[in-house]
Amino acid sequence: MTEPSSLAEVRELIDGIDGELVRLLAERQGLVQAAATFKKDTAAVRAPDRVEQVITAVRARAVDAGLAPDVAEAVWRAMITAFIDLELREHAQIQEASSPGENA
Structure with missing residues (x-):
């Protein structure tokens, strides 16, 4: 990649x-x-053990990538926290749908 020549170009690349x-x-x-x-x-x-496993791997990948x-x-x-919140909501909906209703 060539160096950007203006702030506008930097912003366009970002x-x-x-x-x-977003796609990923x-x-x-x-x-x-x-x-x-x-x-x-x-x-x-x-x-939590999986979270720490992911963080350890990401830190190593970051070093390799220059991040x-x-x-x-x-x-x-931050991303994992947001996705855990989403997954908790999904999991609750799945559990609710699979358990018989108490008021049926």
């Missing part, structure tokens, strides 16, 4: 990356929603 990130996050969301169907309870959704590991960790922790 906008393009943001578009790709939407793909990740679909997988998170699918994962909710395999988990038995909210502890499995929260999976500050602290930046990568902060972004991934």
